[in-house]
Amino acid sequence: MTKVMNVGIMxxxxxSKSYLSLAPLFRGIKIxxxxxxxxxxxxxxxxxxxxxxxTPDGLLAAPNIDIIVNLTIPAAHYEVSRKALEAGKHVFSEKPYVLSVEEGLKLAALAREKGLRIGSAPDTILGGTHQYARHLIDRGEVGRITSGLCGVMSHGMESWxxxxxxxxxxxxxPMLDLGPYYVSNLVQLLGPVKRVSGFTSMATNTRTVTAEPNKGKVIPVETPTNIHATLEFAQGAVITLITSWDVWEHGMEPMALFGTEGTIHIPDPNMFGGEIRVMRTASDDRKVTTVEQWEHPLSKPNHGASSANYRCAGLTDMAQAIVAGRPHRCNGDFALHVIDIMTGILRAGEEGRVVEMQTTCERFAPLGPDEARALLAEG
Ligand SMILES: NC(=O)c1ccc[n+]([C@@H]2O[C@H](COP(=O)([O-])OP(=O)(O)OC[C@H]3O[C@@H](n4cnc5c(N)ncnc54)[C@H](O)[C@@H]3O)[C@@H](O)[C@H]2O)c1
Known part of the structure; x- marks a missing residue:
């Protein structure tokens, strides 16, 4: 029987609704x-x-809680995670993990000193679709990835x-809010980044909220809402990434990675599922190949919806890894490298220069169908 780790949500x-409603699907965690x-x-x-x-202090002090899940707003992530580690709890944070490399290095040092684990969303990249993309890339389905075009664009968050x-x-x-899904997926697929460049802008200085209960409220815009970045990976690939909330409609696919022998099209890494398409250069022709899809438990539609949602997969992997004494996948070093990349892109835009990464990370172990099944209560 798997040992159960008790979880407290901050x-x-x-x-928080997603975490609370999805946690019972998983083995080894209890909120x-x-x-x-x-x-x-x-x-x-x-x-x-x-x-x-x-109360927040009561949660940190609760003797029966092993892991604090940090679902506060980004500006509070560092402080809440720091306090949780100080209180002797493991931490799993929503994205963005922290807001600067300095904050992440301090948390890493504290966790090391205390012998505690840090994990961070996004865990959508553990979804069957993104793990399948990794499997295809690793087996050389499209040769060596040399470049790519990725984008997440909409007209912002004030409408919902x-x-x-x-x-x-x-x-x-959009870089710190939605970039984590794209950058994390790129790093799990291709490995760490060496340097980045970026240009940034904002279409307007204010926005008018159109969703209830704040409909009609005018809110300030104090951070770039349109970011065009280039990432150079240690393995050699050069990838363009656009994150924007200044776009009404676009015809781009979320992620297209170009290899020496073909192209792999990967759906939105903010989702666990979706279809992968591969276009391969055969010896005598070029054709779109719909590769066989994986029977992977974390890509099946669930929870009465038409899409797959397995939030808590990364948290469960961390909880089970603590018990088993093995490394966990969505870990602090990985999340910190993603923060380094995203904040580096924003700095490149501000300062008009290429920015070298201060950190690196390992690609975490793939999560194949069998490993994914072991995360689920009904594996
Ligand atoms: N909403 C989504 O669909 C979604 C999806 C994925 C990830 N996230 C991430 O999850 C985090 C939370 O997003 P949300 O949409 O739930 O935000 P939210 O504003 O709806 O909720 C945040 C909650 O945290 C509380 N809070 C703020 N500071 C706190 C502190 N110091 N201690 C304790 N509680 C505190 C607030 O009172 C609020 O109830 C964000 O980092 C966001 O990027 C949100």
Whole structure:
């Protein structure tokens, strides 16, 4: 029987519902309590999911909690994770993990000193689709990846999020908010990055919220909302990445990676599932090949939806890894390198120069169908 690690959730906003409702799908984790600076938010979630509502300090001090899941806003991530480590708890953070390399290095040192683990979202890249892309790239399906074109573009968050202000302040913006999905996937697929460049702009200085309950409120824009970046990977590939909230419609695919013998098209890394397409150069012709799709448990539509959602997979992998004494996949070193890349791109835009990375990381172990099954309660 798998040992169960008790989990406490810090931050009871929008995304906490996903964690609380999806956790029962997984083996080896149990959410036992929640907390929020707004006590009523914690009480509401506690009632809905039959867990305890505590104060933030109470959650940090709770002797029965092994892991704190940090679902607070980006500006609070570092401080909340630091306090959790100080309190002797392992930490799993929502993205963006921290807002600077310095913050990440401090957390890494603290975790090392205390013998604790750090993990971070996104764990969508553990989804069957992205693990299959990795399998195809690693087996040389399209040769060696030499370049690529990736983009996440829309007209922003004020049309759906109930409280969208933080998205447009320092620590928000499309690179730090949505970049983690794309950059993390690129790093798990291709390995670490050596240097980056970037240009940034913002279409407007304010936005008008169109979603309830803040409909009509004018909010300031204090961070770039249009970012065009180039990433040079240690393995040699040069990839273009665009993240923008200044675009109404575009015809681009989320990720296309170009190899010496073909192209692999990868769906949105903000999702666990979706179809991979490969275009290969055969000896005598060029053809689009729909590669056989994997029977991978983390790409199956679930939870009454038409798409796959397995948030908590990264948290569960970390919990099981702690018990087994093995490395976990969505780990702090990996997340820190992703932060280094994204903040480096923003700095490149600000300062008009190429920025060398200060950190590097290992590619974590792939999560094949069997390893994925072991994460699930009904494996
Ligand atoms: N909403 C989504 O669909 C989504 C998806 C993936 C990831 N995320 C990430 O999850 C995080 C939270 O997003 P959200 O949409 O749930 O935000 P939210 O604003 O809806 O909720 C954040 C909650 O954290 C609480 N909080 C803030 N500072 C705190 C502190 N110091 N201690 C305790 N509680 C604190 C707030 O009171 C609020 O209830 C963000 O980093 C975001 O990028 C969100």
């Amino acid at each position: 931050g009871c906003g929008n995304i 036992v309590a929640v907390a929020d600076v707004v006590a009523a938010a914690a009480e509401e979630r506690a009632k809905e999911f039959n867990v305890s509502a505590l 999020h109930p409280n969208p202000g933080f998205f447009f302040l320092a620590g928000g913006g």
